[in-house]
Amino acid sequence: MRRRAVVLLSWILVPLAVLTIVAMALMWPSASTAPAQSGNPYAAAPGASIDSGKVLRTATEDCSLNTGGSPGTSCFVAFIEGEGQTEIPVLISPDIVQTRGVHTGDTIRYLNLSGLSAVTGVEANGPQYVFMDFVRTFPMGLLAVLYAVVVVAVARWRGFRAIVGLAGAFGVLGWFILPALAQGQPPMLVALVGSSAIMFGVLYFAHGFSARTSTALLGTLFGLGVTAGLAWWAVDAAALAGHSGEYGYQLLNMTQGMSLSGMILCGLVISGLGVLNDVTITQSSAVWELYELAPNTSTRELFTSAMRIGRDHIASTVYTIAFAYAGSAIPVLLMVSLFDQQLLLALTGSELAEEIVRILVGSIGLVLAIPVTTAVAVAVVKATGRPQARSVQDSPDAVHGEAAGHKVLDGV
Secondary structure, three states: OHHHHHHHHHHHHHHHHHHHHHHHHHHOOOHHHOOOOOOOOOOOOOOOEEEEEEEEEEEEEEHHHHOOOOOOOEEEEEEEEOHHHOEEEEEOOHHHHHOOOOOOOOEEEEEEOOOHHHHHOOOOOOOOEEEEEEOOHHHHHHHHHHHHHHHHHHHHHHHHHHHHHHHHHHHHHHHHHHHHHHOOOOHHHHHHHHHHHHHHHHHHHHHOOOHHHHHHHHHHHHHHHHHHHHHHHHHHHOOOOOOOOOOHHHHHHHOOOOOHHHHHHHHHHHHOHHHHHHHHHHHHHHHHHHHHHOOOOOHHHHHHHHHHHHHHHHHHHHHHHHHHHHHHOHHHHHHHHHOOOOHHHHHHOHHHHHHHHHHHHHHHHHHHHHHHHHHHHHHHHHHHEOOOOOOOOOOOOHHHOOOOOOOOEOOO
């Protein structure tokens, strides 16, 4: 029975893994068919450059003094240390001043137009130095290091493997999924193949090769299939064209044959990967732990107990998905709330429809994956586990460990 369960898992997962590898090889982006690069959006024209520096001080001054602006108007200026102890006056745009502002000690990136007149031969009469963006390398790098340290400190070796697996997942995203979409490959196939490759690599690398991991992977692939099917239907039924975002038309101009609705479809599938992986591996582990505590529990009782945990997980994870997307869409939600229109029209408008469909599709796939994962885990653990020879009630020495014997699980 034990061998039969392991063989059955292999019969299902090995062909899926081979199919994923073959599909990736066939759809792997080719350099010859890649869309032409549009250039660096931060590149400067001849005679101009993009420089960075630390803010020494800030001031509100007459625009004609240092920035070449119109006399009589006030401008907010940040002074950057230049060569030879000089100060470079960088004009800060009003929207930055009204939001966060620029403060002493900030490191900023600015457009340097001081050498443009030497190239064009035309005397510049506007600002010579214009603010572009903040330099965020240090705080973001610090957060990344802190994240890695916390994960490794708490989860130890498994946490380290999870971080490496995450890097591999982004490698699949950057080297396969995104280039394949840009070259006009079928979005549904790209999403399924890329997501499956990520899950095969991440789960086995982080959690090891075991019946427990294979069970979670099977549940994850099932949820992935449900999510992909619902996403395929929802994108067409809800007429999600992909034109509402600020980058939609830019992508149409930069690529040939790329479907924006297909991009949304792929995004719907990929966005649910993390939380889907979370619930399936947790549910599979819960079944194994329950079996270890009570190996003589019947199949029905084990499934019922595990589903109690699964229902709690469903209740909490549904909130997680909804609030995660709501948090990322706060600017859109705020804009919609300021318009005088009916709630139903606002929710079904193009600004919010994509996020709502994303929440619903991901949640349905997540919820359905839990009972499937639980059922598979119960079947596998009952087949691969060897119950104790005597129950706890029959052996007073069971509490001391050795007398009652220990169950053995293959691959755990």
